[in-house]
Amino acid sequence: MRMPTEADAYPFADQQLPCLVGGEFVRQGRTFDNVNPVNGVVLATVTEADAALVDRAVQAARGALRGPWARLSTPERCALLRKVAERIEQRFAEFVSAEIADTGKTLQQASSLDIPRGAANFRAYADLALTRGSECFEMGTPDGRGALNYSVHKPVGVVAVIAPWNLPFLLMTWKVAPALACGNAVVAKPSEETPSSAALLAQVMQEVGMPPGVFNLVHGFGPRSTGEALVSHPDVNAIAFTGESATGSAIMRGAADSVKALSFELGGKNAAVVFADADFEAAVGGTMRSVFSNCGQVCLCSERVYVERPLFARFVEALAQRARRLKIGGPYEGADLGPLISRAHREKVLSYYRLAREEHGEIVCGGGVPSFGDERDRGAFIEPTVVCGLAEGSRCVKEEIFGPVCHLAPFDSEDEAVRLANDTRYGLAAAVWTSNLQRAHRVARQMEVGIAWVNDWYLRDLRTPFGGVKLSGIGREGGAHSLAFFSEPMNICVKL
Ligand code: NAD
Ligand code: 6OD
Numbered sequence: 001m002r003m004p005t006e007a008d009a010y011p012f013a014d015q016q017l018p019c020l021v022g023g024e025f026v027r028q029g030r031t032f033d034n035v036n037p038v039n040g041v042v043l044a045t046v047t048e049a050d051a052a053l054v055d056r057a058v059q060a061a062r063g064a065l066r067g068p069w070a071r072l073s074t075p076e077r078c079a080l081l082r083k084v085a086e087r088i089e090q091r092f093a094e095f096v097s098a099e100i101a102d103t104g105k106t107l108q109q110a111s112s113l114d115i116p117r118g119a120a121n122f123r124a125y126a127d128l129a130l131t132r133g134s135e136c137f138e139m140g141t142p143d144g145r146g147a148l149n150y151s152v153h154k155p156v157g158v159v160a161v162i163a164p165w166n167l168p169f170l171l172m173t174w175k176v177a178p179a180l181a182c183g184n185a186v187v188a189k190p191s192e193e194t195p196s197s198a199a200l201l202a203q204v205m206q207e208v209g210m211p212p213g214v215f216n217l218v219h220g221f222g223p224r225s226t227g228e229a230l231v232s233h234p235d236v237n238a239i240a241f242t243g244e245s246a247t248g249s250a251i252m253r254g255a256a257d258s259v260k261a262l263s264f265e266l267g268g269k270n271a272a273v274v275f276a277d278a279d280f281e282a283a284v285g286g287t288m289r290s291v292f293s294n295c296g297q298v299c300l301c302s303e304r305v306y307v308e309r310p311l312f313a314r315f316v317e318a319l320a321q322r323a324r325r326l327k328i329g330g331p332y333e334g335a336d337l338g339p340l341i342s343r344a345h346r347e348k349v350l351s352y353y354r355l356a357r358e359e360h361g362e363i364v365c366g367g368g369v370p371s372f373g374d375e376r377d378r379g380a381f382i383e384p385t386v387v388c389g390l391a392e393g394s395r396c397v398k399e400e401i402f403g404p405v406c407h408l409a410p411f412d413s414e415d416e417a418v419r420l421a422n423d424t425r426y427g428l429a430a431a432v433w434t435s436n437l438q439r440a441h442r443v444a445r446q447m448e449v450g451i452a453w454v455n456d457w458y459l460r461d462l463r464t465p466f467g468g469v470k471l472s473g474i475g476r477e478g479g480a481h482s483l484a485f486f487s488e489p490m491n492i493c494v495k496l
Contacts, residue, residue: 010098012196017199019049020215020216021056022216023206028047030048032220038339038375044196048219050226054226057216057217064185064213065158068211069211072183074183077180078127080208081181082123087208088115088119091204094200099169100331106331107332117169118173121170121174125178129178132153135489146496147493152489152492153487154183155486157185157237160230162241163190164243165194166341166402168198172198172201175477176188178483179240180214186216187216187217188216189220191243192219193341222250228250231260232257236255239251239255239262241263242299245267245472248474262474263467263477265299265466267400268300269398270300270430271302271447272302272304272431272433273418275433277439278434279433280311284315284318284322286431286457288322290302291305292336292384296349297402299428303406304421304424305407307410308417309411316364316386319386323385326384329381337381337384339380340380345402353385359391359396361396361407363386367383370382382403386408387405387407418447425470426471427469430449432444432447465477
């Protein structure tokens with residue numbers, strides 16, 4: 001896999017990105033701009049799918065479920081998914097530069113996480129679907145002949161996949177791969193902020209010979225646009241969505257009339273809990289990663305850090321010192337921190353920086369925007385920020401900010417740490433830092449979240465359940481959980 005450099009052109013420079021409907025690339029109707037958050041430059045225009053084009057995509061998907069796709073065996077489908085993974089790897093440099101152009105994220109991150117995980121998602125679900133077994137129950141009958149029950153897994157039908165902008169390719173493929181592995185047909189909508197890696201994926205689907213209509217791509221916005229038309233479409237059977245909790249509620253309302261199956265991975269206000277017996281270096285390093293990765297734009301990021309009092313002052317100082325040293329810059333500059341996704345999102349994060357001051361927090365470092373004296377001043381860069389001293393009930397401690405910022409507070413006992421960590425309407429992830437094995441297990445288990453890490457953060461095994469409780473989601477994806485969501489089990493009872 002060749003690593004791209006800045007000289008690698010953005011694959012869609014000055015083009016109009018098409019939708020993919022029924023195996024045909026469609027450029028029609030309204031367009032919107034795809035803007036580079038590094039410098040505010042328009043990279044390309046994007047075809048916005050209106051309700052009629054969304055309907056065509058859904059009908060194409062429905063048609064594919066009656067065509068050759070439906071007759072493929074699971075091994076044949078999985079072989080196609082492996083080809084998708086291979087083709088992503090062959091076009092690795094293009095995928096990386098597309099993802100970087102849309103998001104401004106660092107080359108390091110896009111090339112080590114986002115795009116490799118996209119390929120890995122297809123391989124993982126090809127393997128998992130192949131090894132899935134089915135249930136079988138023998139039963140007695142009054143005539144003594146007995147009967148055999150066995151289950152078969154059928155596709156759910158037409159699946160809408162709606163993805164956010166923070167890890168665009170990783171999160172879209174995380175749902176498209178298992179949906180296809182289970183034999184569904186997909187209509188995918190990437191975020192309006194990040195259309196490019198999905199557009200490359202559409203090309204890859206064509207290149208590997210995916211039958212027309214099996215993978216459809218529609219671009220556009222959410223409310224009163226493509227997203228809303230898709231989630232309320234009566235012929236969509238299931239929706240796999242990742243994004244904000246409020247969007248999840250809106251999608252639920254849109255999906256209610258046709259009673260669609262829903263899998264939601266939503267927002268978070270995740271806690272890291274650092275005990276005084278933790279390996280200090282590992283805890284500071286891990287917390288740096290969990291607060292500032294992807295400029296704080298990972299749903300799993302820690303925005304609340306609770307530190308046992310004897311360690312508190314030293315920990316705050318160490319974290320702030322490292323945060324001050326983070327290099328902010330463009331994707332190819334060896335920076336630690338790229339821009340936020342957009343100027344609009346920067347406004348939102350800055351409003352929380354202001355609010356932190358109004359709520360009487362102490363800004364230990366950061367709190368503003370950097371100045372470069374070049375085109376990057378037209379981008380969406382922001383300073384990494386460490387805050388202390390906020391009341392637990394303050395909005396900055398309660399609401400998801402989704403930027404490179406955390407609030408630190410001390411605690412005095414294990415019970416208090418658990419209570420503080422759980423005092424939130426969200427429940428996605430937690431990180432627990434301790435060298436006491438019994439405490440590690442005891443505290444991790446008490447976290448009201450879908451995923452707790454002990455002495456690490458964002459360590460992923462794709463076979464494990466992934467998702468959140470409370471406002472952070474509905475259901476679990478990952479491994480057998482994804483296969484379950486994207487399949488309808490059917491029981492066949494055979495009288496012997
Ligand atoms: P968002 O909810 O604004 O948008 C996500 C997607 O939904 C986009 O494609 C958008 O166009 C679409 N959309 C918006 N309104 C819609 C509607 N009414 N109907 C249909 N589609 C609609 O989220 P975002 O700003 O792109 O992403 C950031 C958010 O996502 C954060 O809250 C973050 O925590 C969350 N997130 C959660 C996870 C997770 O696994 N739990 C992962 C990544 C991001
Ligand atoms: O790693 C994953 O599978 C996953 N769904 C990550 C989500 C990250 C949120 O931004």
